[in-house]
Amino acid sequence: MDFYTSAGNLYFAENFKFQMQEIGTFVNVPIEEYHQRLTASTSDENHVAIIVSFEGRGMVIKRLAEILKLNKTPIILISSINENPISKYADYYLFLSSNENHFNKISSFSTRLSLLYILDCIYTCYFNLDYDNNVKMKLEAYDKLSGRSI
Numbered sequence: 001m002d003f004y005t006s007a008g009n010l011y012f013a014e015n016f017k018f019q020m021q022e023i024g025t026f027v028n029v030p031i032e033e034y035h036q037r038l039t040a041s042t043s044d045e046n047h048v049a050i051i052v053s054f055e056g057r058g059m060v061i062k063r064l065a066e067i068l069k070l071n072k073t074p075i076i077l078i079s080s081i082n083e084n085p086i087s088k089y090a091d092y093y094l095f096l097s098s099n100e101n102h103f104n105k106i107s108s109f110s111t112r113l114s115l116l117y118i119l120d121c122i123y124t125c126y127f128n129l130d131y132d133n134n135v136k137m138k139l140e141a142y143d144k145l146s147g148r149s150i
Contacts, residue, residue, distance in 0.1 A: 001020070001025070001026075001027045001028070001047065001048045001049075001050065002027070002028045002029075002030070002039050002040070002043060002047055002048075002049050002050070002073075003016065003017065003027055003028065003029045003049075003050045003052075004030070004036055004039075004040070004049060004050065004051045004052070004061065004064050005029075005051070005052035005053070006058060006060070006061070008112075009052045009115065010029070010031060012052070012112070012115050012116060012119055013027075013029045013050075013052070014029060015116075015119070016119045016122070016123060017029050019123045020123065020126070022137075022138050022141060023126075023127060023134040023137050023138055024134075024137050024141075025126070033060050036060060036064055037060075037063070037064065037067070040064045040067040040068050040071070040073075041067055041071070043067075043068055043071050043073040044071050044072065044073060045071070045072040045073060045074070047073045047074075048073070048074050048076065049064075049068045049073050049074070049075045049076070050075075050076045050078065050122075051064065051065060051068075051075060051076070051077050051078070051079075051086065051090070052078045052079070052115065053077070053078075053079055053084065053086055054079060054080050054082075054096065054111065055079065055080055055082050055083070055084050056079065056084040056085045056086040056087070061086060062085060062086060065077075065086045065089035065090075066089065068089065069089045074091045074092070075089055075090045075091050075092070076090070076091070076092045076093075076094065076122075077089070077090035077092070077093050077094070078094045078095075078096060078115065078118055078119075079093070079094075079095065079096060080095065080096050080097070080111075081095050094118050094122075096111055096114040096115055096118070097111060097113070097114040
């Protein structure tokens with residue numbers, strides 16, 4: 001699974017990556033533009049790409065979506081309900097709160113809370129697919145981290 005985003009959303013991507021790693025699932029979060037393009041270029045139909053883009057304004061993110069679509073990589077787009085040029089590439093669309101004016105605001109309060117909630121829901125649904133094994137894996141990992149299993 002590859003996770004594409006930028007700016008402040010990178011922290012949420014890294015948190016999601018951390019949660020998934022606790023249950024043995026690696027999520028790649030390329031940060032630099034070149035690394036994002038390289039990751040998208042080597043993706044295929046066996047990957048899943050999560051793209052977070054509020055309204056698809058970023059120049060890089062549109063090109064990433066084009067590359068992913070060309071490679072037949074399933075795309076989950078997390079975005080506002082506002083018009084987004086990337087939505088035509090998405091296989092699945094999850095909506096963020098769209099009530100904030102992206103430019104005329106103090107901060108992204110509802111957008112951040114919405115994104116965190118959506119990522120927690122994705123993690124929970126994934127965790128539930130193999131609940132017993134994921135609980136076991138998570139507990140064993142923390143036993144090893146704490147030194148209790150040695």
